[in-house]
Amino acid sequence: MSVGIEVRNLRVVYDGFVAVDDTSFHVAPGESFGLVGESGSGKSTILRAICGLAPVTAGEIALVGRGDRPKPGSRGFRRLVQMVFQDPYGSLHPRQTVDRILAEPLAIHRMDDAERRIEQALDEVGLGTGFRFRYPHQLSGGQRQRIAIARALILEPQVLLLDEPTSALDASVQAEVLNLLDELRRRRGLTFLMVSHDLAVVTHLCERLLVMAGGRTVETLSSEDLAARRVESPYTRTLMEASTGFRRA
Amino acid sequence: MSPLLVVDDLRVAFPNREGALVEAVRGVSFELGRERLGVVGESGSGKSQTGRAILGLTPPQGRVTAKRLAFDGIDLLTCPPRVRRDLRGGRIGMVLQDPKYSLNPVMTIGAQIVETLHAHERVSRREARERALAMLAAVQIDRPERVYGLYPHEVSGGMGQRAMIAMMLVADPDLLIADEPTSALDVTVQLEVLRILDRLVADRGMGLIFISHDLRLVSSFCDRVLVMYAGRVVEEIAAGELSRAQHPYTQGLLSCLPRLGESRHPLPVLQRDPAWAL
Amino acid sequence: MSDAAPSWHDWLMSDRPASRRQAALGRAYSGWRTFTRNRLAMAGLAIILALILVAVLAGVLAPYSPYEGNLTTSRLLPPSWAHPFGTDDQGRDILSRIIYGSRITLFIVILVAVLAAPIGLLVGTAAGYAGGYVDAALMRVTDIFLAFPRLILALAFVAALGPGIQNAVIAIAITSWPPYARIARAETLTIRQTDYIAAVRLVGASPLRIVLRHVMPLCVPSVIVRVTLDMAGIILTAAGLGFLGLGAQPPMPEWGALIANGRNYVLDQWWVAAAPGAAIFVVSLAFNLLGDGLRDALDPKAER
Numbered sequence: 001m002s003v004g005i006e007v008r009n010l011r012v013v014y015d016g017f018v019a020v021d022d023t024s025f026h027v028a029p030g031e032s033f034g035l036v037g038e039s040g041s042g043k044s045t046i047l048r049a050i051c052g053l054a055p056v057t058a059g060e061i062a063l064v065g066r067g068d069r070p071k072p073g074s075r076g077f078r079r080l081v082q083m084v085f086q087d088p089y090g091s092l093h094p095r096q097t098v099d100r101i102l103a104e105p106l107a108i109h110r111m112d113d114a115e116r117r118i119e120q121a122l123d124e125v126g127l128g129t130g131f132r133f134r135y136p137h138q139l140s141g142g143q144r145q146r147i148a149i150a151r152a153l154i155l156e157p158q159v160l161l162l163d164e165p166t167s168a169l170d171a172s173v174q175a176e177v178l179n180l181l182d183e184l185r186r187r188r189g190l191t192f193l194m195v196s197h198d199l200a201v202v203t204h205l206c207e208r209l210l211v212m213a214g215g216r217t218v219e220t221l222s223s224e225d226l227a228a229r230r231v232e233s234p235y236t237r238t239l240m241e242a243s244t245g246f247r248r249a
Numbered sequence: 250m251s252p253l254l255v256v257d258d259l260r261v262a263f264p265n266r267e268g269a270l271v272e273a274v275r276g277v278s279f280e281l282g283r284e285r286l287g288v289v290g291e292s293g294s295g296k297s298q299t300g301r302a303i304l305g306l307t308p309p310q311g312r313v314t315a316k317r318l319a320f321d322g323i324d325l326l327t328c329p330p331r332v333r334r335d336l337r338g339g340r341i342g343m344v345l346q347d348p349k350y351s352l353n354p355v356m357t358i359g360a361q362i363v364e365t366l367h368a369h370e371r372v373s374r375r376e377a378r379e380r381a382l383a384m385l386a387a388v389q390i391d392r393p394e395r396v397y398g399l400y401p402h403e404v405s406g407g408m409g410q411r412a413m414i415a416m417m418l419v420a421d422p423d424l425l426i427a428d429e430p431t432s433a434l435d436v437t438v439q440l441e442v443l444r445i446l447d448r449l450v451a452d453r454g455m456g457l458i459f460i461s462h463d464l465r466l467v468s469s470f471c472d473r474v475l476v477m478y479a480g481r482v483v484e485e486i487a488a489g490e491l492s493r494a495q496h497p498y499t500q501g502l503l504s505c506l507p508r509l510g511e512s513r514h515p516l517p518v519l520q521r522d523p524a525w526a527l
Numbered sequence: 528m529s530d531a532a533p534s535w536h537d538w539l540m541s542d543r544p545a546s547r548r549q550a551a552l553g554r555a556y557s558g559w560r561t562f563t564r565n566r567l568a569m570a571g572l573a574i575i576l577a578l579i580l581v582a583v584l585a586g587v588l589a590p591y592s593p594y595e596g597n598l599t600t601s602r603l604l605p606p607s608w609a610h611p612f613g614t615d616d617q618g619r620d621i622l623s624r625i626i627y628g629s630r631i632t633l634f635i636v637i638l639v640a641v642l643a644a645p646i647g648l649l650v651g652t653a654a655g656y657a658g659g660y661v662d663a664a665l666m667r668v669t670d671i672f673l674a675f676p677r678l679i680l681a682l683a684f685v686a687a688l689g690p691g692i693q694n695a696v697i698a699i700a701i702t703s704w705p706p707y708a709r710i711a712r713a714e715t716l717t718i719r720q721t722d723y724i725a726a727v728r729l730v731g732a733s734p735l736r737i738v739l740r741h742v743m744p745l746c747v748p749s750v751i752v753r754v755t756l757d758m759a760g761i762i763l764t765a766a767g768l769g770f771l772g773l774g775a776q777p778p779m780p781e782w783g784a785l786i787a788n789g790r791n792y793v794l795d796q797w798w799v800a801a802a803p804g805a806a807i808f809v810v811s812l813a814f815n816l817l818g819d820g821l822r823d824a825l826d827p828k829a830e831r
Contacts, residue, residue: 038435038436038437038438039406039435051729052728052729053725053728053729075731078729078730078731079731082729082730083726083729085722085725085726086722087722090721090722090723091721091722091723091725091726092723093723093727093741094723094745095744095745097544097547097550099547099550104727104730104732104740105730105731108730108731108732108736109730109731130543131543133543133544133545133546133547133549133550134542134543134544134550135550135554138542138543141292148726151726151730155730170291170292170462171291171462171463171464171502171505171506172291172501172502172505172518172519173291174505174506175505175506175507175516175517175518175519176518178507178515178516179514179515179516179518182514182515183515197435197436199509200506200507200508200509201507203507203509204507204512204513204516226509226510227509227510227511227512228510229510238437239436239437240509242436242437242439242440243436243509244509245465245466245468245469246440246443246444246447246466246469246470247469248447266540266557266560
């Protein structure tokens with residue numbers, strides 16, 4: 001039933017700038033895969049290319065797994081692949097209530113039973129119906145990110161693209177959102193493709209990860225390898241050491 | 250020796266939509282010598298407002314009160330605005346989160362450093378230039394002459410933040426207040442900037458207030474850490490003793506972060522006790 | 528009453544509204560509170576409400592007929608108790624003419640707003656969202672309109688269409704949409720970059736749906752503010768056309784035409800031109816004050 005994602009030799013060029021070059025990876029159905037890198041590494045561009053927000057200059061993006069595998073850009077693809085953005089302050093329409101934000105995908109895809117679906121989506125992200133008629137400015141950062149997750153899930157997709165979903169949140173709220181994502185994945189059998197600059201967050205949520213720099217692949221490794229510090233490239237090692245904090249020479 | 254900075258019962262209040270005053274900082278007290286003090290808290294904890302109040306940069310609608318707020322014996326709340334302006338950027342430096350917003354976009358980096366110097370000291374043009382270049386070299390910028398003539402948008406975030414530090418340190422301050430100085434930077438650049446800051450603070454014997462949301466980073470960098478919650482200091486602890494933190498909030502903050510090489514599903518979540526905010 | 532007031536207030540300012548209606552009303556109420564804090568804007572609003580009232584009740588309020596005067600007994604009388612603003616060269620009471628003239632002013636202002644603002648909004652958001660050739664084509668047309676002084680262009684249109692109040696309105700509307708298109712386009716350019724627009728695109732919303740339901744509502748406030756600020760200019764343009772004899776035709780008591788009429792006597796019978804001039808001044812000022820207040824109340828960025 002579930003689907004994964006396959007990216008082959010992807011290249012993305014914006015105004016002559018090569019943002020992503022020759023990148024390939026495979027996310028099996030139900031797997032959780034991480035893309036790690038610093039700013040300008042092209043990690044977010046890959047997510048945007050997958051869902052059609054960035055141009056694919058060369059290479060191929062396809063869904064893998066059993067059942068229907070609609071082409072990127074099609075209506076069916078949009079129902080199967082949804083995204084959660086980094087900045088919860090920028091990803092919700094400032095003039096729409098939570099109710100309208102959640103009703104919009106349902107209206108576009110002409111799904112019935114909107115009332116029940118909206119209430120269920122709010123329940124599922126732990127907010128309850130008391131939040132239904134609030135505007136984004138009446139919500140905290142963590143609550144906003146929960147709404148963004150509810151919006152992504154309301155079409156019942158199989159694949160969730162997560163673009164630094166917790167980097168704008170406080171540490172304690174980050175833990176709550178990570179737990180929520182973990183639980184949703186288990187309950188719904190979702191496939192995750194997550195982008196982050198934080199190795200600890202990625203290894204917490206993902207089984208395998210791809211380290212990127214300058215638009216290119218540095219290495220692919222499993223979370224266990226990283227946890228056991230079995231890394232090959234010096235760049236990954238630098239990232240790993242940097243994430244443990246400052247050390248006086 | 251008297252402390253460099255005395256903060257006693259500092260309060261900062263802002264009017265809300267209804268016009269009633271709401272306190273963002275509620276009675277913060279501490280003393281600072283020539284040491285590195287970390288101030289840690291989540292958004293809304295009042296950590297940034299504490300730093301801004303010391304600098305005199307509280308937004309105009311805010312009201313600052315304190316039993317005592319004194320820098321090197323100068324009462325900051327009663328001294329004339331001119332004295333305060335002279336202190337700021339002179340004997341008290343500040344580094345803010347994003348160099349993009351704190352550097353003047355229409356002046357070259359060199360000119361900004363020279364201007365800071367001119368504002369606080371009488372030096373010849375040539376000497377000012379030389380000191381600015383020396384300062385850029387001190388923040389480990391490879392070719393100071395080149396960067397001297399560049400505009401802020403022409404340099405990377407890490408370079409911009411180093412330029413900002415250079416600008417703040419050129420007047421040789423006694424106290425540096427850094428509000429999330431590395432949060433906008435990539436992790437690898439972050440460490441480089443911290444290393445520079447660390448060396449300069451140690452060499453010049455400055456006091457440093459390091460404000461950040463990142464408890465682990467602050468504790469690895471500072472001597473002493475104040476943990477703030479809802480406008481108050483809930484715990485003060487020596488950085489090395491962090492693992493023995495007493496307050497449940499500090500403990501919660503430490504344990505809710507995912508760590509490399511540890512698999513905890515689900516992560517422990519901070520249970521906020523309303524009593525902490527009392 | 529005093530017991531009910533705070534509970535209404537609480538209901539409207541609630542952070543957790545329980546229905547769509549409460550959410551919408553609450554938002555309107557908090558905008559209204561911001562607006563009422565600005566005294567000058569309230570003064571502007573009061574003047575405009577008074578103008579509307581005067582226009583509606585013109586038949587009751589006007590002491591004399593605006594069209595008929597006594598040429599033998601009441602020609603060019605100075606202000607007095609019987610004629611507070613004096614009388615004109617046809618012996619007509621100027622106060623009555625101004626009161627009836629408010630209907631024309633209001634008619635012009637409303638019609639121009641209804642015609643020009645939607646055109647500008649549509650052109651601007653479409654150009655901004657589509658980008659590329661559509662943007663270039665639409666904005667060059669806008670530039671052409673902007674390149675001419677408004678009154679001159681309106682004059683050209685009126686000359687082609689023929690003088691008269693309807694044609695004046697059409698001419699003013701045609702010449703006043705380009706600034707709205709510019710504003711709407713500038714706003715759209717920033718809005719289309721945002722993640723919330725990316726999110727609805729991802730869900731599969733059509734460009735038309737995105738522009739109409741997601742982009743336009745965010746552009747409306749700034750266009751409303753600009754239209755309000757432009758009202759003064761529109762009144763002045765209409766008055767200018769009236770003054771040049773290309774707008775309202777005699778004996779219609781249009782304010783600009785009244786001034787044009789008074790010009791002949793301005794040295795000896797100053798009151799003929801002074802009263803309509805003051806009326807134009809007060810109403811223009813009121814619209815400007817209202818626009819300033821609306822800018823604060825409607826600004827989506829000011830709200831946190």
